[in-house]
Amino acid sequence: VKRVCVVGGSIVGCAAAIGCTRAGHEVTVFERSTSQLETRGQGLVQPIRLMEKLIERDYIDADMPVIRMSRRRWLVRDGDLTMGRLLSEQQFRVAHVNWGTLFKNLRKRIPSEVYRAGRNVASVEETPEGIRVTLNDGSSFEFDVVLAADGNMSTIRAKLFPDAERVDGGHVVWRGWFLESESPLPEVGALDEMNTVGFERGHGNLWLIPSPEGTERGEREVAWNLYGGGIPPDLLRDRGVIRTVPPGSCTPAQIEYLHNLAATQLPPVMGQVVMATCEPMITPIYDVHVPTLVRGRIALLGDAAMVLRPVTGSGATKGLEDAMAIADALASEADLADCLARYDHERWAAADGLVALGKRMGSGLVTEAPDWTELSGAEFDALFTSVIEGRNLYFAPDAE
Numbered sequence: 001v002k003r004v005c006v007v008g009g010s011i012v013g014c015a016a017a018i019g020c021t022r023a024g025h026e027v028t029v030f031e032r033s034t035s036q037l038e039t040r041g042q043g044l045v046q047p048i049r050l051m052e053k054l055i056e057r058d059y060i061d062a063d064m065p066v067i068r069m070s071r072r073r074w075l076v077r078d079g080d081l082t083m084g085r086l087l088s089e090q091q092f093r094v095a096h097v098n099w100g101t102l103f104k105n106l107r108k109r110i111p112s113e114v115y116r117a118g119r120n121v122a123s124v125e126e127t128p129e130g131i132r133v134t135l136n137d138g139s140s141f142e143f144d145v146v147l148a149a150d151g152n153m154s155t156i157r158a159k160l161f162p163d164a165e166r167v168d169g170g171h172v173v174w175r176g177w178f179l180e181s182e183s184p185l186p187e188v189g190a191l192d193e194m195n196t197v198g199f200e201r202g203h204g205n206l207w208l209i210p211s212p213e214g215t216e217r218g219e220r221e222v223a224w225n226l227y228g229g230g231i232p233p234d235l236l237r238d239r240g241v242i243r244t245v246p247p248g249s250c251t252p253a254q255i256e257y258l259h260n261l262a263a264t265q266l267p268p269v270m271g272q273v274v275m276a277t278c279e280p281m282i283t284p285i286y287d288v289h290v291p292t293l294v295r296g297r298i299a300l301l302g303d304a305a306m307v308l309r310p311v312t313g314s315g316a317t318k319g320l321e322d323a324m325a326i327a328d329a330l331a332s333e334a335d336l337a338d339c340l341a342r343y344d345h346e347r348w349a350a351a352d353g354l355v356a357l358g359k360r361m362g363s364g365l366v367t368e369a370p371d372w373t374e375l376s377g378a379e380f381d382a383l384f385t386s387v388i389e390g391r392n393l394y395f396a397p398d399a400e
């Protein structure tokens with residue numbers, strides 16, 4: 001039995017805690033936030049095989065509401081055509097999950113004595129016998145191993161790898177969502193696949209996700225995002241990386257910039273959806289890469305390890321796989337160092353490949369995207385194939 005400390009109790013930390021508790025370890029989760037995490041974020045696209053694995057292992061309920069899709073349509077604005085001209089159609093076997101529903105499913109499987117909310121980890125320090133975790137209220141605790149699942153701004157990663165800075169990806173993603181029942185456009189309810197639209201130096205998606213209420217018509221949420229389209233005005237930066245502009249905080253100049261993009265470059269339906277969104281937000285795009293996932297008694301998981309670009313649609317998928325892999329590794333009888341080495345060996349290359357894939361997608365399909373209006377379907381297919389280079393983009397054509 002090992003004393004396992006999980007720092008960060010979001011989806012990846014919860015998944016790691018479930019696996020480690022079931023392997024018989026003594027687990028403590030320290031989560032900084034006291035508010036309910038349930039409403040954070042919006043939809044996540046997940047591979048069907050990951051959903052099946054989570055159900056098989058009883059990490060989530062078999063009837064957790066998801067919206068399954070099988071196709072992705074790549075489109076480009078063309079006059080009055082409501083959703084534009086079809087460039088290409090791809091296989092897209094995914095499940096759309098509501099972030100809050102996934103979190104609740106994981107969280108309810110963790111005993112309350114294990115999950116300590118409102119506990120902010122200030123430092124971790126190896127001792128001759130183990131590893132000491134100190135909270136910012138001054139209390140400290142001894143463990144055998146620390147699993148850092150403290151997210152994209154991980155302080156544990158920053159301490160272990162001070163050179164692993166966030167590297168600006170050169171563009172932003174605009175995002176918005178609202179209840180389908182509040183949509184000004186009834187035709188949005190008929191969008192039963194992923195709709196991806198190319199525009200000048202960018203592309204964006206329009207799709208439906210489950211709401212916490214369910215997946216039936218009227219209950220869903222309309223979600224969209226726009227990658228790129230130039231750098232909007234009034235952005236602030238921290239150490240070279242653009243700061244997030246949360247919902248409700250866009251300046252009038254930013255809203256004008258977004259509406260101009262929507263009116264002039266998107267097909268009419270998508271343009272109207274974007275303009276009907278009351279509180280869009282702006283999220284920076286950046287990469288974080290580390291040379292190893294393990295140092296001493298600490299393993300990095302999820303966004304605390306490497307940060308993937310959202311255009312890969314893979315951050316949560318990678319994090320959940322990390323969580324299951326570390327729990328499997330720690331379930332073995334081997335020495336702690338061997339368990340952690342096995343985890344690093346199994347998961348580092350996957351993260352490394354996905355960081356590289358995100359950069360290629362960021363340049364090929366966003367900042368250096370060709371003029372989409374000039375592309376034929378065959379030219380688009382060739383571009384997409386060259387950008388993904390056969391890498392593990394799980395929703396690409398021919399993915400396993």
Ligand SMILES: Cc1cc2nc3c(=O)[nH]c(=O)nc-3n(C[C@H](O)[C@H](O)[C@H](O)COP(=O)(O)OP(=O)(O)OC[C@H]3O[C@@H](n4cnc5c(N)ncnc54)[C@H](O)[C@@H]3O)c2cc1C
Nearest residue numbers: 008010012032045121150151302303310313314315316317
């Ligand atoms: C626009 C966008 C779209 C995305 N779309 C997808 C998608 O479609 N599919 C997909 O798979 N992924 C997607 N992702 C990625 C996905 O959201 C993340 O990879 C995932 O949520 C990371 O989860 P996590 O548990 O590692 O980190 P987080 O959810 O960030 O959790 C970290 C937790 O640690 C806690 N914490 C931090 N510091 C401390 C501390 N010192 N002490 C205690 N607790 C602490 C925080 O409070 C937080 O709860 C997207 C990301 C973005 C930005």
